[in-house]
Amino acid sequence: MSALTYTLTDWSTMLRRQMRHMIRYPSLTVMLVGMPVVFLLLFVYVFGGTLGAGLGGVAGGRSAYLEYVVPGILLMTIAGGAQGTAISVAMDMTEGIIARFRTMAISRASVLVGHVVGSLIQTMISMVVVLGVALLIGFRPSAGPPGWIAAIGLLVLTTFAVTWLSVAFGMVSKSVETASNIPMFLMLLPFLGSGFVPTDSMPAGIRWFAEYQPFTPIMETLRGLLMGTPIGNSGILAVAWCMAITLFGFVWSVRLYGRNPLR
Amino acid sequence: MTATRLQPVISATGLRKSYGDHVVLDGIDLNVPSGTVFSMLGPNGAGKTTTVQILSTLIRSDGGEVRVAGHDLAREPEAVRAAIGVTGQFSAVDNKLTGEENLILMADLRRLGKREGRRRAAQLLERLDLVDAARKIAFTYSGGMRRRLDLAMTLVGDPRIIFLDEPTTGLDPRSRRTMWQIVRNLVAGGVTIFLTTQQLEEADQLADRIAVLDHGKIVAEGTPTELKRLVPGGHIRLEFAETTALEKAARAFGDAAPLDAEALTLQVPSDGGVASLRALLDRLDRESIDVAELSVHTPDLDDVFLALTGRQDGEMEVVA
Numbered sequence: 001m002s003a004l005t006y007t008l009t010d011w012s013t014m015l016r017r018q019m020r021h022m023i024r025y026p027s028l029t030v031m032l033v034g035m036p037v038v039f040l041l042l043f044v045y046v047f048g049g050t051l052g053a054g055l056g057g058v059a060g061g062r063s064a065y066l067e068y069v070v071p072g073i074l075l076m077t078i079a080g081g082a083q084g085t086a087i088s089v090a091m092d093m094t095e096g097i098i099a100r101f102r103t104m105a106i107s108r109a110s111v112l113v114g115h116v117v118g119s120l121i122q123t124m125i126s127m128v129v130v131l132g133v134a135l136l137i138g139f140r141p142s143a144g145p146p147g148w149i150a151a152i153g154l155l156v157l158t159t160f161a162v163t164w165l166s167v168a169f170g171m172v173s174k175s176v177e178t179a180s181n182i183p184m185f186l187m188l189l190p191f192l193g194s195g196f197v198p199t200d201s202m203p204a205g206i207r208w209f210a211e212y213q214p215f216t217p218i219m220e221t222l223r224g225l226l227m228g229t230p231i232g233n234s235g236i237l238a239v240a241w242c243m244a245i246t247l248f249g250f251v252w253s254v255r256l257y258g259r260n261p262l263r
Numbered sequence: 264m265t266a267t268r269l270q271p272v273i274s275a276t277g278l279r280k281s282y283g284d285h286v287v288l289d290g291i292d293l294n295v296p297s298g299t300v301f302s303m304l305g306p307n308g309a310g311k312t313t314t315v316q317i318l319s320t321l322i323r324s325d326g327g328e329v330r331v332a333g334h335d336l337a338r339e340p341e342a343v344r345a346a347i348g349v350t351g352q353f354s355a356v357d358n359k360l361t362g363e364e365n366l367i368l369m370a371d372l373r374r375l376g377k378r379e380g381r382r383r384a385a386q387l388l389e390r391l392d393l394v395d396a397a398r399k400i401a402f403t404y405s406g407g408m409r410r411r412l413d414l415a416m417t418l419v420g421d422p423r424i425i426f427l428d429e430p431t432t433g434l435d436p437r438s439r440r441t442m443w444q445i446v447r448n449l450v451a452g453g454v455t456i457f458l459t460t461q462q463l464e465e466a467d468q469l470a471d472r473i474a475v476l477d478h479g480k481i482v483a484e485g486t487p488t489e490l491k492r493l494v495p496g497g498h499i500r501l502e503f504a505e506t507t508a509l510e511k512a513a514r515a516f517g518d519a520a521p522l523d524a525e526a527l528t529l530q531v532p533s534d535g536g537v538a539s540l541r542a543l544l545d546r547l548d549r550e551s552i553d554v555a556e557l558s559v560h561t562p563d564l565d566d567v568f569l570a571l572t573g574r575q576d577g578e579m580e581v582v583a
Contacts, residue, residue, distance in 0.1 A: 006374065013371040021359050024400075100355035100416070103319045105344040106372050 010107040014114025022122060032084045033126040036077040037133050043069050044137065051197065063138055070134050071222035072195025075215050077130050078159050079186035081123030082166035089115050089170025090179030112167055112253055119163045127155060141226040151225040154238060158218055161242040164249030171256040189215040214241035272297045272424055272455050273318060278327035280313055287313045289479035300456040302470035309476040311459035312352060315428045319349045332424055348422030352429040354409045358402040362393050362412050365401055369419035387415040407438030414445065427458045431465060443468055475571055482571045490567050498530045499543055502556040512552045535559050
């Protein structure tokens with residue numbers, strides 16, 4: 001076997017380990033799926049009527065708000081997944097098994113790759129459930145297959161970026177509590193952007209932040225791809241942000257893993 | 264055969280490591296011949312675990328030359344990793360997986376293939392008496408079981424050099440003896456063992472050579488017997504059937520030999536060597552003293568540590 005085959009074998013071994021953990025301890029996954037579903041129902045059925053009336057569209061109302069809010073809820077799902085990743089990485093790093101892995105002739109990155117791909121799958125599962133519930137309660141995107149494929153592609157890209165970042169959060173944290181707190185700000189980003197209300201309804205300072213933070217172009221692009229609203233330069237910005245965050249998260253994670261064997 | 268056995272598989276010169284101002288290893292030299300048990304003995308904080316962490320590629324040293332299994336540690340860590348197995352002080356098992364899954368995980372990382380991996384896992388579960396617990400989550404294991412699983416995971420790759428960092432700390436006496444037997448079996452199979460311990464008895468039981476580590480320095484090195492010879496305190500204990508013989512002997516050996524009138528015994532200072540024993544017997548013969556029982560007492564490693572460091576075993580954990 002070549003070095004590349006070895007590396008890929010190690011990655012898939014570590015992914016299997018991660019999947020086994022998830023299946024054996026499903027409570028984290030259940031929480032990660034449940035939370036965005038609850039927010040979706042809350043925002044549509046409790047706030048939806050009023051917020052929908054304020055959107056200023058032709059139709060307005062609750063069903064218009066459902067169509068508006070789905071991208072925001074999807075990003076919230078990703079942010080929730082990030083929290084799960086940071087927690088499981090932080091917990092894993094306290095285990096003696098990680099020290100064992102470091103003394104074995106295996107791909108150095110395999111532990112991290114296992115976490116990233118495992119979390120990616122976990123978040124994708126949550127996302128499917130959230131979209132399923134949205135469709136069930138009347139979400140009717142106008143997108144055709146190309147629009148869906150592009151939207152799914154962007155969701156995967158965003159999850160990948162945020163997951164690498166949260167792996168670093170998990171490693172930089174001294175405790176599991178810290179690891180669960182650091183990614184909290186990601187949960188706020190859909191609110192401080194165009195996730196729940198259009199940014200032009202916000203006061204100047206918050207509006208400025210909302211328009212320039214990474215989640216807004218991602219949500220605008222998703223909205224455009226699924227609902228046919230104008231995308232403008234959001235698409236390019238969204239992809240650029242994802243790539244930048246991925247690179248940052250990856251480099252940071254690898255440095256932390258390489259530098260800090262004993263915690 | 265003898266020549267290859269004496270080939271060092273672990274050698275270090277001038278090994279140093281500090282954390283900030285705190286010097287953990289202050290230039291230690293090591294030489295471990297193939298197929299032997301080398302024990303590093305010392306109290307908590309002496310630098311034993313740090314040594315294992317460096318030798319097993321977990322952390323980098325600040326200085327010194329190290330070769331493990333014929334490879335330079337700094338230049339070829341991957342080659343070193345392929346030759347070694349490590350069982351640390353804190354269990355390195357995946358607590359969320361079963362014992363069997365842990366072993367198969369190791370087999371997969373050693374790329375043994377599915378069938379061979381399962382065969383090896385089953386064999387090790389049998390060998391380390393974990394068959395009944397194979398399907399149980401490692402989290403539920405007792406300390407002794409966890410340690411055995413830990414060692415089984417190390418053995419999956421069939422390493423020729425095994426680092427055991429305090430393998431029996433915290434185990435009950437029975438689990439400890441089981442672990443010792445496993446170590447002896449490994450050595451019989453030609454494996455080289457680098458063992459750290461703070462239990463004097465353990466080093467005495469298992470090691471071919473012992474290095475006594477104190478404050479990051481090796482203060483003595485040798486076979487268990489050699490180390491014991493370094494210190495005075497050995498004696499020959501003579502027990503008598505009646506008081507007259509005891510008094511006669513006491514006159515013959517003088518004040519240097521403490522006398523216990525109750526137990527009818529006399530302790531004659533001796534290095535435990537054959538020559539001094541012969542001299543003693545000749546003397547008893549000459550004086551026609553009848554001795555009921557005779558026993559030779561060499562100093563134990565407690566005495567060694569005290570003599571070498573000038574400290575009572577304050578930090579030492581002596582397990583009876």
